[in-house]
Amino acid sequence: MKQALARLCEPLYLALTRYLSASGLMLFANTQGVSGVAKQAALSAIVDGKTLKAALYLASATTGPTNTAYTATGEVSGTNYTAGGVSVTNGNTAGLTSTTAYWTPSATITYTNVTLSTAFDCVMIYSTTDTNRNIGTFTFGSQTVTAGNFSLTMPTNDATTGLVRFA
Amino acid sequence: MTDEPLIYTSRGNLPIASLQYAVRWEDAADYLKLVETYTLDGEVVRESAHVYTKRGLLAEPVAESF
Numbered sequence: 001m002k003q004a005l006a007r008l009c010e011p012l013y014l015a016l017t018r019y020l021s022a023s024g025l026m027l028f029a030n031t032q033g034v035s036g037v038a039k040q041a042a043l044s045a046i047v048d049g050k051t052l053k054a055a056l057y058l059a060s061a062t063t064g065p066t067n068t069a070y071t072a073t074g075e076v077s078g079t080n081y082t083a084g085g086v087s088v089t090n091g092n093t094a095g096l097t098s099t100t101a102y103w104t105p106s107a108t109i110t111y112t113n114v115t116l117s118t119a120f121d122c123v124m125i126y127s128t129t130d131t132n133r134n135i136g137t138f139t140f141g142s143q144t145v146t147a148g149n150f151s152l153t154m155p156t157n158d159a160t161t162g163l164v165r166f167a
Numbered sequence: 168m169t170d171e172p173l174i175y176t177s178r179g180n181l182p183i184a185s186l187q188y189a190v191r192w193e194d195a196a197d198y199l200k201l202v203e204t205y206t207l208d209g210e211v212v213r214e215s216a217h218v219y220t221k222r223g224l225l226a227e228p229v230a231e232s233f
Contacts, residue, residue: 032230032232033230034228034230039228102223104223113175115177136223136224138220138223138224140195140197140198140200140218141193141195141198141200143200143202143216144214145215145216146176146177146211146212146213146214147175147176147177147212147214148213148214148215149215149216149217150215150216150217150218151216151217151218152218152220153217153218153219153220154220155219155220155221155222155223160222161221161222161223162222162223163220163223164223164224164226165223165224165225165226166225166226166227166228167225167226167227
């Protein structure tokens with residue numbers, strides 16, 4: 001009886017779904033793409049629990065995403081600045097919203113009482129846990145500092161503004 | 168005795184009242200920057216900068232289709 005009813009209803013079901021699909025009232029298309037959890041896993045492997053540092057680079061340098069690791073070439077030098085830069089507070093783990101993975105350092109990066117007389121415009125965040133792997137380089141306009149502080153305040157840690165996002 | 172507030176500069180600790188203070192804002196697409204400058208007779212003796220990153224970098228993996 002059940003099977004007979006199913007056979008009877010199937011043409012009606014198919015006709016109805018064809019109509020809804022063709023009219024745009026219901027979408028049945030499959031989609032392709034790298035999954036959100038895969039992106040989160042990739043980002044997690046790079047940042048979660050890692051010891052990170054932030055180094056500053058001269059505006060005249062050519063540091064960028066093609067650098068595989070921290071380099072002293074083109075790095076700033078000056079009073080109270082130590083080669084390699086400062087530690088990055090890394091209290092966040094890779095997050096995921098929909099299919100976008102994201103991560104942001106959990107505190108402002110600060111260089112205190114430094115004098116950096118030659119203009120700089122770039123910071124590299126790198127992982128000392130992973131042989132100084134370059135995680136990202138970020139620019140912020142040419143700047144000098146004289147007997148003062150330089151701070152980098154982080155964006156909101158979400159899928160729209162996070163410092164590193166895989167979308 | 169009145170303690171005069173001092174500030175650390177490239178010329179040592181100076182009375183803050185003797186310095187000229189100026190701020191400059193730089194509003195770019197990806198960051199907002201505040202630059203604070205203290206000058207003494209036209210010479211910059213202390214300059215600090217504070218950058219607020221509005222948004223970070225986006226990487227988009229490419230998935231090939233069959």
